Structures are given as C-alpha cells and as structure tokens.
Amino acid sequence: MDISLRQLEAFIKVAEHRSFSKAGDELFLSQSTISSHVAQLEQSLQVTLIKRREKKNIELTEEGQRAYRAAQIIINQAEMLQNMFRKEEADQPLISIAASTVPSSYILPGIMTGFSDIRPECRFSVLDGDSSFALERLQNGEAVFAFVGTSSRKTIFSYHTVCRDRMVLITPNNKEFAEKKEMGVLGKELLEWPMIMRESGSGTRRETDNYLKSIGMSSADLNVAGYMNNIEGIKSMVAAGKGTTILSERAAADAIRDGRVLCFDLEEDGPYRDIYIAYLKNRSFTQTEQAFLNYVRNRSGEKPKQNKNNKKPLKEE
Numbered sequence: 001m002d003i004s005l006r007q008l009e010a011f012i013k014v015a016e017h018r019s020f021s022k023a024g025d026e027l028f029l030s031q032s033t034i035s036s037h038v039a040q041l042e043q044s045l046q047v048t049l050i051k052r053r054e055k056k057n058i059e060l061t062e063e064g065q066r067a068y069r070a071a072q073i074i075i076n077q078a079e080m081l082q083n084m085f086r087k088e089e090a091d092q093p094l095i096s097i098a099a100s101t102v103p104s105s106y107i108l109p110g111i112m113t114g115f116s117d118i119r120p121e122c123r124f125s126v127l128d129g130d131s132s133f134a135l136e137r138l139q140n141g142e143a144v145f146a147f148v149g150t151s152s153r154k155t156i157f158s159y160h161t162v163c164r165d166r167m168v169l170i171t172p173n174n175k176e177f178a179e180k181k182e183m184g185v186l187g188k189e190l191l192e193w194p195m196i197m198r199e200s201g202s203g204t205r206r207e208t209d210n211y212l213k214s215i216g217m218s219s220a221d222l223n224v225a226g227y228m229n230n231i232e233g234i235k236s237m238v239a240a241g242k243g244t245t246i247l248s249e250r251a252a253a254d255a256i257r258d259g260r261v262l263c264f265d266l267e268e269d270g271p272y273r274d275i276y277i278a279y280l281k282n283r284s285f286t287q288t289e290q291a292f293l294n295y296v297r298n299r300s301g302e303k304p305k306q307n308k309n310n311k312k313p314l315k316e317e
Helices: 005-017 020-027 031-045 062-084 086-091 101-118 131-139 175-182 203-214 231-239 249-257 287-300
Strands: 050-052 058-060 094-099 123-128 145-148 157-172 195-198 224-228 245-248 261-265 272-280
Touching: 005 020, 005 031, 005 062, 020 031, 031 062, 058 062, 094 101, 094 131, 094 287, 101 123, 101 145, 101 157, 101 203, 101 231, 101 249, 101 272, 101 287, 123 131, 131 145, 131 157, 131 272, 145 287, 157 203, 157 231, 157 249, 157 287, 175 261, 195 203, 195 231, 195 245, 203 245, 224 231, 231 245, 231 249, 231 261, 245 249, 249 261, 272 287
Parallel strands: 094 123, 094 145, 195 224
Antiparallel strands: 050 058, 145 272, 157 245, 157 261, 157 272
16 A cells, blocks of 8 residues: 555645535645545545535545545654754744756855855755756655746746846857958857757756747757757857857856857847746745745845836746
C-alpha cells in the first residue's frame, strides 16, 4: 500500500467542498492533479471513495466517509509531529527556492549573500531548472519562492519585479563581426546567421520568441544551428564560431568582458525583460520567509504586484 499525505489532503478537501476544482483552488493544485491524487488513493485502498453524479455533483460512499474520518486523524497526527520539531527549525530556518537558469546563476547568489549578512542563521535550499520547472515546484509546494525570467498566466501566483534584464545578441569574436560592430550594426540585422537556441520552457527562449514576434518573425524564420539548455555551453559554442545566440546580458557578461564573444544590441534601446520573485497568492509565510521577501522588495525598491498580465517590455504570448 502506497499512500501519501498529499493524497489524503486532496481527498479531505474534495470531501469538504464536494468539488474537485474548489479543492484544487485551496491547495493551489490543478483539478487534474486533485483527481489523480484521489484516484491513486482509491487504487491503493481498492475501494470507491467518491460517487460522481449528474451535474458534476459528488458525494462520499460509505467507505469514503470512513476514509475521510481516518484521513483527518492522520493529517492531524502529522501536523502534531511537525510541530514537535518547529523549535529546532526556528533555530536554523530554511528558505526553499526554485529558480530558473539566469536568476539562479547571476542574480540569486547576491541576494542570498546579502540576506545571510543580516540573518546568518538562515539556510537556503535552491532547486535549479527552467522557468516552467521553477513555477511548477512553486505550485506543488516544493518551494516557497521562485525566481524566474518570465511570468505565467496562472492567477494563483503573485509576482514582484526584482530587476530588469536586457536581451542581446552575442556572436563569435572574429574579424567579420568585429567590422560589423564598428559599423554600429544592430543585432536584429544579424538574425540570418546560424543561431543556437535555448530549449522551450526557459524564460530566455520565451522572451526570444516574443521579441521575434514583435518584429514580425518567428523561430521558424531563423537558421537554427542547434538547441541547448546550458548557458555556459551556448556561450562556448558561440565563442567557438558555431553560431550566434540571443541571451541575457547578465548571463553573457563574463564572455563579453573576456573578449570571447562580441555583444550587439538588438535594438537601440532594449529589448528588456523583468526578473521576478514569485510566490503563491495569499500564502502565509514564516517570520524568516516574510523577512526574506521584504528584503527582496526593499532591494529592488518596487512594490509587489499581482499577476494581471501587466504590460512588460517583452510581452508573454
């Protein structure tokens, strides 16, 4: 028998709300995820817990009512067990973060270092991936905060702008591109050259696609030499003369500074994208988590905002 607390929590909320969608709203999970948790619980117990009637009305079976009472006891016992060790956690508070590539490598280290200077007892746990990965970990509760380079249309998230990031085109540092650099050529005039693209799911790729759309193009119009997710690998490929790429200026800064690649502005000004800290709307934070969020807000000097598809320099599709 393989039963998880997540399955029990999902079942309890469905039983209380008589609705899969309302249970999902309370737990910040999709309706399909709630349905999957309940189905897995039924499979483990080998009983039917919920009757599904017409007009999407549901009710508990006799077995479901018994399981509901037992599940409540188990969840309460789990919370009691967790409370036993809260003092130990308070002595060494942990902030769990999910972050996409650019924020994780080039922005988050400075933020964590600065916060640790004023809260040296705090520890961090960071999960790395692309923006989709980070927001998924935020939604399923594996992380309290996510640092991402693009926003989602899901209304369960709140976003706060941490900083702005400029997108640029980088090329091999050779005679041909050096001459174009001296002539003041813009990056958008070099898009016919072979290009190395980030994989889909990354904020950089999404903002690249959005920029191309803004100038009447798409990735299908490019001469794509290959796809890679590793930014350091992409910079090495460009430096080796294998193609160009559109990248965050922050991510490309070391290669530009070292002369391994050349940097071209795509436009005379911009394009820009926002780097966000995201969190679940209406979530309750521990004192340390709230202090961290306040620190990030004060560091950027901007007020938090809800996800209402606010206009950004690069619009999300």
